[in-house]
Amino acid sequence: MANKKFFWIKLKQDFFNDPYIKLLRRMAGGDTYTIIYLEMLVKSASTNGMLYFQGAGQDIGEELALILDENVEDVRALLAYLEAKKLITHPEIREDVFLVASADLTGSETDSASRVRKFRERQSLHSNGKALQSNTHVTNGNDKLEIEIEKELDIDKEIETEGEIEKKQSHPTATVRQQLSDAIEKNGFSLVLTPFQSENLLAYVEDDHMEVGVVIRSLEEASNNGKRNYNYVRAILENKLKEGITTVAKWDASKRDFQERRNANQVPTNDENAEWAQEMEAHWAGD
Structure with a gap:
C-alpha cells in the first residue's frame, strides 16, 4: 500500500501583524481577501507553492474562483494586490502563479510518520498509567496487553525507520538548503x-x-564566467547529469581526465562545459 503524504500550512504567530497582511485587511473587503489568500496557500501546499492554470476559466482568477468557490472579482482583486506587492510571481507561464510565502508556511508528514507520532502519544499516556499503578498487582490480562503494545512498538519502529530513510532520500536537510542559499548570495545570484x-x-x-x-x-563557475543567470547554471547542471557527474569527486576526476586529454591533443582547447552551457542557454532563451 502506498505511503500517503499529507500537507498543511503553519501560520507564524506574527502572520496577521505582517504589514502586507495588515494593509490587505484594511482594504474594502480585506477580510474576504485574506481568507481567499489563506485558501490559496492551502491549495498550493502540495505543489511547492504553485497554482497551475488548467484552462477551465478565462484566466487564473476565474479558475481559482471556481476551485475555491469564491467570487471571481474578489479573487482578481486579491491577485492584483499580491502582484503589486510581489507576493506572487509567474515563473514560467504567465497564468501559473507561485506564492512566495508558501515555502515558509508549508509542512508535510507521511501517514507512517503520523502513525508513529500518534503511537508515541498513546505510549506516553500508557507510561503515565503504569506510574500511577506501580503499587497494584498486574494481572495476566495486563501482561498480554503489555506484550501487544511492545509488538506494536516494534512494528512502528520499523515504519519510523522506513519513513526516516524516505525523508533522507527525498528531502534535503535544512543544512543543505542553507548551504545553497549562502552560495546564491555569495556568487551574486540573490537578486x-x-x-x-x-x-x-x-x-x-x-x-x-x-x-x-x-x-x-x-x-561559482557561472559567476566566474560573468554569466549570472538561471539558464546558464541549469545548462551546467544538465551537462553534469548527462555525464553522470553527481558528486564533487566525480567532477574533479572528470576535470583531470579532460586536462590529460587536452595535453594529449585529444580535445579542443576551449572549455567544453562553458561552450555547452552557452549553447543550451541560447536554446532555452529561444535564440
Whole structure:
C-alpha cells in the first residue's frame, strides 16, 4: 500500500501583524481577501507553492474562483494586490502563479510518520498509567496487553525507520538548503534568481541526488564566467547529469581526465562545459 503524504500550512504567530497582511485587511473587503489568500496557500501546499492554470476559466482568477468557490472579482482583486506587492510571481507561464510565502508556511508528514507520532502519544499516556499503578498487582490480562503494545512498538519502529530513510532520500536537510542559499548570495545570484528557480536548483539535490557541492560549484563557475543567470547554471547542471557527474569527486576526476586529454591533443582547447552551457542557454532563451 502506498505511503500517503499529507500537507498543511503553519501560520507564524506574527502572520496577521505582517504589514502586507495588515494593509490587505484594511482594504474594502480585506477580510474576504485574506481568507481567499489563506485558501490559496492551502491549495498550493502540495505543489511547492504553485497554482497551475488548467484552462477551465478565462484566466487564473476565474479558475481559482471556481476551485475555491469564491467570487471571481474578489479573487482578481486579491491577485492584483499580491502582484503589486510581489507576493506572487509567474515563473514560467504567465497564468501559473507561485506564492512566495508558501515555502515558509508549508509542512508535510507521511501517514507512517503520523502513525508513529500518534503511537508515541498513546505510549506516553500508557507510561503515565503504569506510574500511577506501580503499587497494584498486574494481572495476566495486563501482561498480554503489555506484550501487544511492545509488538506494536516494534512494528512502528520499523515504519519510523522506513519513513526516516524516505525523508533522507527525498528531502534535503535544512543544512543543505542553507548551504545553497549562502552560495546564491555569495556568487551574486540573490537578486537574479526567483524563488521558483532557487527551488529548481535545490531539486537537483532532492530529485537527482546530486551533492549540493556540485550545484554550488555550478554557481561559482557561472559567476566566474560573468554569466549570472538561471539558464546558464541549469545548462551546467544538465551537462553534469548527462555525464553522470553527481558528486564533487566525480567532477574533479572528470576535470583531470579532460586536462590529460587536452595535453594529449585529444580535445579542443576551449572549455567544453562553458561552450555547452552557452549553447543550451541560447536554446532555452529561444535564440
